[in-house]
Amino acid sequence: MALTDVWFLLIAVLWTGYLVLEGFDFGVGMLLPVVGRDPIDRKVTLKTIGPVWDGNEVWLLVAGGATFAAFPFWYATLFSGFYLALLIILVALILRGIALEYRGKLDDATWHRRWDAVIVGSSAVPALLWGVALANIVRGVPMGADHEYAGTFFTLLNPYALLGGITTLLLFALHGAIFLALKTHGEVHDRALKVVPPIGIATVVAAAGFLGWTQTLDGSWITWLLALAAALCLIGGLVASRLGREGWAFIGTAATIALAAATLFTTLYPNVLPSTTDAAFSLTTVNAASTAYTLKIMTWVAVIFTPVVLAYQGYTYWVFRRRLGRSDIPVTAQKANA
Template sequence: MELTTLWFIVVAFLWIGYFTLEGFDFGVGMLMPVLAKDNTERRVMINTIGPVWDGNEVWVLVAGGATFAAFPEWYATLFSGFYLPLLLILVALIVRNLAFEYRHKRDDARWQANWDRAIIFGSLIPAFLWGVAFANIVGGVPIDADSEFTGTVFTLLNPFGLLGGVVTTLLFATHGAMFVALKTVGDIRHRARALAIRLGLAAAVAAVVFMVWTQVDTGDLSSAIAFTAAALALVAALLAAVKGREGWAFTGTFATIALAVTGLFLALFPDVMPSSTDPAYSLTATSAAATAYTLKVMTWVAVFFTPIVLGYQAWSYWVFRKRIGTHHIPTAELEHAR
């Protein structure tokens, strides 16, 4: 296998890891005003992702770094052409992260409500814009002979891109609801599972339309297999949720997102940034790649560090595997006493 192909697979793997893990973080954040009836339940929802959200975000940093190092031309065209939506994503993530850290600093209802809004919108905005961005990457954008993006931000807000945003928002919301059902006890667990089923049905409709559209435009047999598997995984997840099997239901939404993103990368390859201006101007994995020496060095670094990172993150999930409920949340009086 050529190193350019290997690193295309590595970059795809990193984005799959990011969307499957950060996806349920986004979902939990988006659903706070829907699922939580009071402040205690909002704290339960935040605590389900509290030990893991920062580790999940590492994936996007590594994915961006790997893209920059392995495919500098891809990185340059992507981040210059998509600078506004990517900037909005970055700002939303920063505000959301601040909210996780500062929400509990004051026992004041208004203070906490404002940070709750930061969590909600800091989850919703990236969930939607990542879908818009990746839909446009796969569908193609105007790129000239100098590999420069010639469109505007409104170019990205086309029907295909907006549909991509709707799909990722619904899938992440379903994924998040499944995670809350898996990680909680009591009434919120049952409400989360019921909501996950309703959201999953809406996500299934939007996702099928999007995947068929993608397949018709740029797909091949391999992407068709991945998209079909993603649809079946979502159906299996919903059936498991109906039966009250939250573990299998969450596994199903996890597989759905992983397979759907896999299908997008399969539909994209061998391009990394298709040009809607002229196919000859498209950036390919070969033309956008770094030097062979750079790819060799990166490969050895990845071989050494990847198992360590995966092992540590798996360990952290295992440590914080237990369910939580409202009875685990200390009252304000107890907190002040401490």
């Protein structure tokens, strides 16, 4: 296997890891007013992702950096053509981080409500736009022989991409609801379980439509198998949630996201950004890649440091594995919000 193929695979894994881990973060943020009916329950909800949300975003930084280093022409075309969409995502992620950090600085109901609204909005916007971006990458964009994007922001808002955005929005909301059911007990746990069936049904419909449409673009027997496996994992996760097996339900939705991402990247390969103007203008793993020497150095760096990062993040999840409830909120905080 050529190093260009290895790095395409590694970048696909990095983006998949980001979508799986940040997906439940986005879902928790979107569901904050639904499962957190009072200030204490909202604190419980946010505490479930408090120790891990910033670590989950590291996957985005590494994926973006790896794309820049391994496939600079892909990175350049993406960030010029998708500039406004990616800028909106970046602003949303910045606001989300600020909101999560600053929300608890004051014991004031109005202060909390405003930051809660920011958390909800800044979780929903990236959840939608990441799906739009990924769908456009797979579908292709208008691009000339110079590999310059020839469309506008509204070119990206085509029906296929919008369906992709709706699918990721719903899938992340479902992933977040199941994560909350896994990580909490008491009222937040019960409310999270109640929203799983309606969100789950909507997700099944949207995901089936999106993955089915994807197969009509450039599907193969491998992508059909991956899409079918994603569907089975989604249904299995919903059944496990119904049976009260939150751990298996979470594995089901996580596997659904991972297999859906695998379907998209497998459909994309060997392209990294197809051209809808002329297939000859498409960016591929060959013409978009860095030099062999650069890829060789990157490979050694990845071999050395990736296990360290994975071990540290795994340890973090292990330390903060306990379920949370209202009893875990300090008495002083409960009195302040009474």
